Every structure is written in C-alpha cells, then in structure tokens.
Amino acid sequence: MTHSPTTLDERPTGFFHSRQWLFGEMLVGALISLVAAFVLSIDAVELAANPDAVLACDINSVISCGAVGVAWQSSLFGFPNSFLGLIAEPVVITIAVAGIAGVRFPRWFMTAAQTVYLLGLIFAYWLFYQSMFVIGALCPWCLTVTASTTLVFVSMLHWNILENNLYWPAKLQTWATGLVRSGAFGILTALWFVLLAAAILAKYGTAIFG
Template structure:
C-alpha cells in the first residue's frame, strides 16, 4: 500500500500522467458547472425572454443576450444541455485515471476525438459571441476555459501513455510546448476581449 502511494507521488511518469488527469478533472468540473448554470438560465429565459440574469453585468457581458441568439440552441435545445450530458463522462474518466484505471487505447482515442469536437464547438460559439453577437457570456467563457483544460490534460495523458503515437506530439508534450500554446491562446483571447470591449466590461 505504502509503495503504491510512494509511486503515485514520486514516480516521474506517474506524476506527469496524474497532473494531466488532474488538469482534465478541473477543466471538466469547470465546464460542467458552467453548463449546469447556463441550463438553469436557459429555463429561466424560456419562462421570460426578457428576464435579467445574474450574469448580466454590462452591455458587453450578458448571458441573456447570448442565450437569446439562435446560435445558443443550434440543435433545437440549449447548447448547455450538451455539456450537462457529456461533461460528466469526462469527469468520470479523469477521476478513474487519477485512481489508476487503465482504459483501452481505442477508448482513450475516442475520448480525445470527443474532446476535439467539443473544443471546435466551443471555438465556434466564442466566434459567434465575439463577432456576430458582439456580447460575451461569462459562463460561456468559463466553459471555454474548461474545454481548453480538458484538451490540454487529455492530450498530455494520451501522449504520455502513447495512445497518441505521433512523434511530433511526443516532442510537443515533452518540451512543454502544448502548455505554452494554451497559455498563449488564453492571453491572446484576453487581449482581444479588452481591445474590443474595453471599458464596457465594467
């Protein structure tokens, strides 16, 4: 028992894998929380389309303005419902990985594909919010951050476990360039938001 705990804490490869799974867990938790809140607010707007929501902070930060746009229900129901249905799966996978579970290669590759699809959808929603609607949704941004963390954690784990055997991916993760890319992307998005909305944010 003690040796297992020691390996979990101090084995270099396990530390990297566990850190990746933990990042995935935090991202999944953030995304699930945001999806849950957005789902509640979608139900509130269904009752009253003119309702003022708790995250309607300013002309630039308004959940209701985004939620009332057609892109917020691309499949005929609120997009947040998709997160409520799918993100618990990511939470479960992350917890299982932290507990030492080993999933088949095909399963982890399928999870990776699902995360990529989710990230593409999140990017599209950010584009619609930033460019088309011209208003940002705080909880949507939280969900976007969660998706970035899921992609980072899951990709690192899969590369370390060789579920993704691409040499290029091995070099990127080995050099920490994936972390640098995610951080740089977050910084660029923050700068772009400040540049466009400025004082309207407050």
C-alpha cells in the same frame, strides 16, 4: 501489432507529466464546465419562460448572459446547448477519476475520447466566435466553458501523447513527444489563454468594465 506507450528513455518524467496531474486537470476542468453548464441551463429555462428576464450576469451591454442566451446560436440543436454539457461532463469526470485511480484505458477508447472532445472544443470555439463577432455580447459562464473545455482537451492530449494513443505517424509522435518534454506544450497552452484574453480586450476594450 501491439501498442506500447512512449518508451522510458523518451517519456518525460516529473509530476506535471504524471497521471495524477493530467487526469487531475481534466477533473477540475470538467467540474468547472459542469457547474457552468448547470447555471446556463437554469438561465435557459428562465429565459424560455421570460425572454426579457434580467439575469445575474447581465452587467452591461457587453457582459450579458441574457443577450447571448436568447440568440439562436444558444440552442443550435433545438434545445439549450448547456444541456450537452450536463450530459458530457459527467462522462469526462468519470474518466478523470478512473485515470487518477490508475485505470488504463484501451488505446481506441482514448482516441475516441480525444476525437469526441475535439468536436466539443470546435463547437465551443464556434460559439465563442458567434458571441464575439455576431451576437456582440459575452456571457461569463460561456467563457468559463470555453476555457475549461480547452483545459480538458489539452490535458487529455498531453496524456495521449505520452501514451502514444492517437495512431499518429512515428515522426509526428516523436515531434509531439519532444514538444511535451521541452515544456513548449505547456507554454503554448498558457499563451493560448493569454491570446484569448487579449482578443476580448482588443474587441471590446474598456466597454467590458462599463
């Protein structure tokens, strides 16, 4: 059976559903992640040479890149996690630029990209949880990666829903398309970011600013 995108009468219209906007969001998110991964990689090298080094983002006991950087969770695979970002984000940037230019990727490719980025998202939130509740300190650059990874994931998901790329059952695809068309998808994404900020404030309160 051949694949066809969401039919014209079902597909939402408007700039915020366009490839320029959605792949543009992916591009911005990936660029931000790449910059953050680059800074974190530099910090990781510095900490490897001197674990007691004071980093630029060591602000207080809560906002401390150094405290997070020396924790075992920051090198889960035997090397700094940020190195993964240096590898992965250029791939996402390439996909985003090609998407903006009008390239239509095969359905299997976009499904694979969504799946791989889902694993990246899960990893990012595992690190966020570890930072919040185990390490007990927050790294601004790590938080930036978490936020930008979320942005890339939801932008890619938005596009894949529009294009019916994900091999979902018809009922699930119809429901997801309706969620996107109603604007609820964007509202839920914004709410998620608000909840993340609220969770940080609830955990650390004014100590963040101390």
